[in-house]
Amino acid sequence: MTTVTIKRLGQQGDGIASGPIFAPMTLPGEVVSGVLDGALLTEVRIDTPSPDRVAPPCTHFRSCGGCQMQHASDALVSDWKRDIVTNALKIASLETDTRPTVTSPSHSRRRATFAARRTKKGAMAGFHGRKSDTIIAVPNCILVTPTVRAALPLCEELAVAGASRKAALSITVTDSAEGLDIAVSGGKPLDGPLRVALAGLCEQHRIARLTWEDEQIGMRVPPAQPVGVARVVPPAGAFLQATAHGQQTLTDFVRDVVGPAKKVADLFAGCGTFALPLAETSEVHAVEGDRDMMAALDAGWRGATGLKRVTTETRDLFRRPLLPDELSKFDAVVIDPPRAGAAAQMAELARAQVPVIAHVSCNPQTFARDAETLCKAGYVLDWVQPVDQFRWSAHVELVGAFRLAHIAA
Template sequence: MQQFTIIRLGHQGDGIAEGPVFAPRTLPGEVVSGQLDGKVLTDIRIDMPSDDRVKPPCPHYKSCGGCALQHASDAFVADFKVGVVRQALDAQGIAADIRGIHTSPPRSRRRATLAARRTKKGVLVGFHARASDTITEIPECHLLTPDLLAARPAIADLAMAGASRKGAMAVTVTQSDQGLDLLVRGGKPLDGPLQITLAAIADRHDLARLTWEDEVIVTRRNPEQTFGAARVTPPPGAFLQATQDSEARLLSAVKEATQGASRIIDLFAGCGTFALPLAQTAEVHAVEGDRAMTAALDKGWRHATGLKRVTVEARDLFRNPIIAEDLAGFDAAVIDPPRAGAETQTEQLAAAQIPRIAFVSCNPVTFARDAKTLIAAGYCLDWVQVVDQFRWSAHVELAASFTLSHMALNEE
């Protein structure tokens, strides 16, 4: 056994000692012992715990890989995540008003991907253990909504009918207004008999929709999501904010950042998370790379009442960003890119000099890079709101407001 003192947490939530040595589920200031395997400490014993160490509330914490920070107090996790954002901005030389953090409550995840595997004795359904193919069952998970937990028997039946002994299935479960929406990947090839069996399972467990790979087996009820005044049926597996609570906080920030705008462009719009609520007060042009998602957004708008005009465009904004000339006429933009950020599209936004920009990000590092581009073009970073949507993980999200410098001066 070797002993180490933890100096800090890395961005993945692991404790880091001199070396560097990575020690999972440890906290700064702790003295720990363990077996060194390369740069990773295993069989860890806490010799001197931190005052921020707490008893993990979930009984599955030690074996499940779904959470990384349940051993830390809520106050510590909040400070850590705000610190991650601040460090990313500092690295780009950016000073910002960080408003603090909004954390989603326990048992609020409405979308998750569970693993399912057939065994000699039956079926395992749960999350993978950390860095392992081992599946940990999670009957008392503190992350998922009760409805998602209730999907476990249905997933077990699906695995018994359609899983291969050679590997685990990945089952994405989404809670909709009409019930559970399941997308299964990694199962047996679909044939006629299996399709009949799967449809019977969907009926027995009252699933709203069941999709096997790219084939919709049955839609018993359209699995709708509510975005403002619109109801949208996303395509199977489509992106959705993980919790309704954090979606509401992000939307509130986006509305504040675009307040007063009459014509808004929404980049990486998904199925309309922001575009459709914003259409209550402004015309919106929504751009998204996935054509099925833009079709769902458009249908949701057409069946809603009381909304201003929404137009949609299916476009790969990485390969074909909207150029500055085509952004003319919009008085606000919303951008919510994937983790890689949107470097080229941000450059075009900066050149277009759109007065207001609401920036939503799931990666503080790429956000800070793109923020530097906007600031260099004359924008002020008004504020940053940190959002902890993935509770007890190291994942950090944020929303931010940018306004052109001359506009900010006029408002003062």
């Protein structure tokens, strides 16, 4: 047996001791022992627990891979996620006011992707086990909304109807006011009998929309999501903020950055998470590479009342970023790129000298890289706000507030 003292948490939530030695589900300050396998401590035993160690609130935590941090106090997790952001900025030689993390409540994830597999006795649906392909049933999951959790038996029925013996279905379940929005991948090819079976399940369970691979099986009613005063029907399986609380929180901080700007560009706009709420006070030009998402945003704007003009543009911002002459007409820019960040677009923003930029990110490392580009071009990073929509995970999002140095804060 090897005994070590945990010094810190890694970015995936594992405890790290000198060496480095990685010990899963341990906390800073704990003395732990186990069997050393390379750099990994296995069969971990907690000899001296941290005062921040808590009893996991979910009965599935030990086996389920959906959460990583339920053994730690909320305060420790909140501070750890704030530190992830601070440390990423420090590596880029940037300092700012990194605010305390805002965390979404339990039972609030409105979307989950379950795995479902046929068995000899029927089917099983749930999340994959920790570092495993085994499916763990999670009937008491405290992460997702009650409506999403109640869809687990339906996921099993979908597996019985359309899963092969060899592979599990991937079933994305989204909570909407009109009912469940379900998108399935990894199943059998559609044929007549399968279409009939799926249509029957759609009607029996009052599913708002059911999509199999890329084909819509049925839509009883469009599964709209509220976005500000508008209602948007996202394309099946399209990106959606994980919680309604997180969406509102991010939107509120983006509003704070944009302020009274009259004309705003929203880059990587998705289905209008920020564009539509901002249109309550500003004209907005929304740019996104996915044509269907742009169509959903436009339909949401046209169906709402009281909004200022919103224009849309389908454009690959990785290959064709907006250039300074296109950006010069805007008073503020909102940018919310994927995890890889937006190096090319940031370079053009730095050249354009747009007065104010609200940068939303799901990756502190690429955010710090892109923030460095802006700061070297004369921007000031006034503050960063971490937001934790993915409670008990290693994931953290943030909003950063940038302004040109000569503009008063």
